[in-house]
Amino acid sequence: MVKIVFKFFIVISCFLIFRGLVAEPLLDGADFDYGEYLSGQCLTCHQNSSDEGIPAINGADAVYIAKKLILYKNKELENEVMQLVASALDKEQIASLAIYFNSLEK
Amino acid sequence: MNNLSRRSFVSFTLASTSLLAMPAISTGSARPKVVVVGGGAGGATAARYIAKDSKGAIDVTLIEASKHYYTCFYSNLYLGGFRDYDSIGHSYDNLSANHGVNVVHDWAISVDSSARKVRLGSGATVSYDRLVLSPGIDIKYDSIDGYSVEAQTKMPHAWKSGTQVKVLRDQVLNMPKGGTFAMVPPPNPYRCPPGPYERISMVAHILKEKNPTAKIVVIDPKNKFSKQGLFMAGWEKYYPGMVEWIDNDTHGGIKNVNPETMEIETDLDTFKADVACVVPAQRAGAIAMNAGVTDGDWSPIVPASMQTKADGNIYVLGDASVASAMPKSGFSANSQAKVAANHIRGELTDSRVFPAKFSNTCWSLVATDDGIKVGANYRAGEEKIEVVDKFVSKTDEGNAKRKKTYEESIGWYNGITTDMFS
Numbered sequence A: 001m002v003k004i005v006f007k008f009f010i011v012i013s014c015f016l017i018f019r020g021l022v023a024e025p026l027l028d029g030a031d032f033d034y035g036e037y038l039s040g041q042c043l044t045c046h047q048n049s050s051d052e053g054i055p056a057i058n059g060a061d062a063v064y065i066a067k068k069l070i071l072y073k074n075k076e077l078e079n080e081v082m083q084l085v086a087s088a089l090d091k092e093q094i095a096s097l098a099i100y101f102n103s104l105e106k
Numbered sequence B: 001m002n003n004l005s006r007r008s009f010v011s012f013t014l015a016s017t018s019l020l021a022m023p024a025i026s027t028g029s030a031r032p033k034v035v036v037v038g039g040g041a042g043g044a045t046a047a048r049y050i051a052k053d054s055k056g057a058i059d060v061t062l063i064e065a066s067k068h069y070y071t072c073f074y075s076n077l078y079l080g081g082f083r084d085y086d087s088i089g090h091s092y093d094n095l096s097a098n099h100g101v102n103v104v105h106d107w108a109i110s111v112d113s114s115a116r117k118v119r120l121g122s123g124a125t126v127s128y129d130r131l132v133l134s135p136g137i138d139i140k141y142d143s144i145d146g147y148s149v150e151a152q153t154k155m156p157h158a159w160k161s162g163t164q165v166k167v168l169r170d171q172v173l174n175m176p177k178g179g180t181f182a183m184v185p186p187p188n189p190y191r192c193p194p195g196p197y198e199r200i201s202m203v204a205h206i207l208k209e210k211n212p213t214a215k216i217v218v219i220d221p222k223n224k225f226s227k228q229g230l231f232m233a234g235w236e237k238y239y240p241g242m243v244e245w246i247d248n249d250t251h252g253g254i255k256n257v258n259p260e261t262m263e264i265e266t267d268l269d270t271f272k273a274d275v276a277c278v279v280p281a282q283r284a285g286a287i288a289m290n291a292g293v294t295d296g297d298w299s300p301i302v303p304a305s306m307q308t309k310a311d312g313n314i315y316v317l318g319d320a321s322v323a324s325a326m327p328k329s330g331f332s333a334n335s336q337a338k339v340a341a342n343h344i345r346g347e348l349t350d351s352r353v354f355p356a357k358f359s360n361t362c363w364s365l366v367a368t369d370d371g372i373k374v375g376a377n378y379r380a381g382e383e384k385i386e387v388v389d390k391f392v393s394k395t396d397e398g399n400a401k402r403k404k405t406y407e408e409s410i411g412w413y414n415g416i417t418t419d420m421f422s
């Protein structure tokens, strides 16, 4: 149920952001170059070729990525590697990663 | 020229001045030059990231002896029959095709750090503004009495991937019924701390099926090892009674090995093996020694950049470096390469340099669908790379979790090899 609500929330927020109707606070302070640098840590595992064992996130929605990272940071999603990575990211770093991965080709 | 920033213009001018002084060398390019020696986990990643992220502003040459890179990571899974050999081989074609890296298949023989030149096996020299060395390890053949280059066909170390892993697999498959497989792991520090124990698991996996009365004896020069509790619990669960691990205090030290009689002599006893994998002590690849950037067996580095302490124009990555808390792994080398690539771009093109961030996770396979992992985040301390936070798999986490961990490692393998070679 929580998952469905969450998905619904993401879809709606993507739509609104896409339409430019709301500014997305999760992406405040995003810095593309910083995201490019930080992405190095993720790209060891997350590639289009990695899919299945590890999800491909290139081209994923920026808000979706930011939300996932926050859930890992708060240990609300399981996976030791992701919890470790996310625990070391602050808000600006999460936003930067989110917009950078969104820019990559699927 | 309008793209070139002030700093790169200065380094360009300096480079041109030195070219005038030595007219024999022509770079054929006004762009700053980075030479990378070694196209493995550290070097291929560094070459790719510098070329990709600088978008052609830096001229990158990768010098790699082999045409194909067979990963050590997953070579144990090949040994255990989980992968075929071709699936762990990778070519350098995309690095030149997609990113314009100039790939030269040759040995780097020597480094003249004052003239900033690397001499190749062919006799040619390549000049650099910044040099990245990621040559991996050399085996210290004389660290075990009786071991030698010749001995490695009888008692393969198989610690640099390639054909020795194939030899070892054949030897295990053809071992006499009820025979003994002996493993001598290396002393610290060495490439891939959990590697020997994953190898033991994979050999046990084959023997359980093909030669169930065979025995494995591990004669360790150490008293403890990475993920020890997890491995030992796995051996007990899947291969009960097959693996005997003998620590250094118990056997009292390895005195010598004899590849003719296949004996391994310790203070306690002489062990006779049918197949033996002997992994000696290691040191940084020879080119790091030659470049004068080592202290003892390894290269000390500045944690914030991976520059060597001895020479700011030379960076050392991966196994060859003293990365303190970080283990010598492919993941670590790949992570360090990105810190170095960001720093080098900053130095040569004035792009932004961000604070170093390092990470590592080592996955190991214990048995079919039973994967375990250990990982950590690191930061650049003043003197050393320091752990920020870490985790390790739990002994009681259940089969579903272990299967997921194994699947995750497949994703990682595909990911890192794409990150190095695509």
Ligand SMILES: Cc1cc2nc3c(=O)[nH]c(=O)nc-3n(C[C@H](O)[C@H](O)[C@H](O)COP(=O)(O)OP(=O)(O)OC[C@H]3O[C@@H](n4cnc5c(N)ncnc54)[C@H](O)[C@@H]3O)c2cc1C
Residues within 6 Å of the ligand: B037, B038, B039, B040, B041, B042, B043, B063, B064, B065, B066, B069, B071, B072, B073, B074, B075, B076, B106, B107, B108, B109, B134, B135, B136, B137, B158, B159, B160, B161, B191, B192, B195, B196, B199, B285, B286, B287, B317, B318, B319, B320, B328, B329, B330, B331, B332, B333, B361, B362, B363, B364
């Ligand atoms: C059995 C085993 C299992 C492993 N499993 C894992 C694992 O699961 N995960 C993990 O992260 N790591 C694993 N590793 C460790 C990993 O393979 C190494 O840590 C990693 O390859 C180090 O990268 P590197 O760039 O330092 O050296 P390498 O990857 O060894 O690359 C060095 C390259 O430099 C070339 N070279 C050297 N000298 C010269 C020269 N003078 N001129 C030209 N070329 C030169 C070599 O040909 C080689 O291609 C494993 C290792 C072993 C042995």
